[in-house]
Amino acid sequence: MSSRRSSRSRQSGSSRISDDQISDLVTKLQHLIPELRRRRSDKVSASKVLQETCNYIRNLHREVDDLSDRLSELLASTDDNSAEAAIIRSLLNY
């Protein structure tokens, strides 16, 4: 068993996957997700972290969609509601 592992590490070199590395990355992910950061305890299971990660990414995609829609509407309207809006429009060559 150990010979198999060492032969694998010889092939993959510095990028050998270890359980510690994966759990370390899972913890890192946990700290990034707002839902799980509140919990603070390290007892969140890996599958829960992955599940929440997927939900979080989907939410972010949805936000980008929504903000793109709003931006396209705002940029299409020609009234300058504030000096800031005028500056932004001039920045974007409009």
Add this chain to the structure above:
Amino acid sequence: MSFIKVLILKFSSLRTQTMASSDKTINTDVPEKDVFAIHFLQSLSNLTTQNPFNSPDTTNYRARKIKKAAYVSMAKAAGGSSRLWSRALLGRAAKENNKIVRFARRKRKVTWKISSKRRSDQRAPEATDRLRNLVPGGGTMETSKLMEETAHYIKCLSMQVKVMQCLVDGLSPK
């Protein structure tokens, strides 16, 4: 308001930003917010010169263009070819434009992906697959690499969202 002012100063004296290349150790640092903002503003202004916003395009078409510009500028701001997800994103976008994209060959250690993937995926196979579908280029990564790329991708996505929210707030009626 002050964020926009700083942004205008930086945008008017635009220089190409160089990002520290990520080495083989696990590094999930992302650039500052203004790097994302500058890239996004630049691609937006390219959009407006190509299709002026008062042309009779449907709002849907414009929104899709803006969304695509957001993802491409985010990938560029995040380091272009130094991340697997950004490479995949830019490659996909270029394919849609029928452009041939060439990235410089990077020396990659050969890993026996088949056996290692099966072993490390036993822990959470379904969730990992779902994650692979969500992260660009995730289909062929090892699990540990996928986690690393996910962390970076999430940070960059939330930066991009913040930048877009700032813009929307700046343009919205007070």
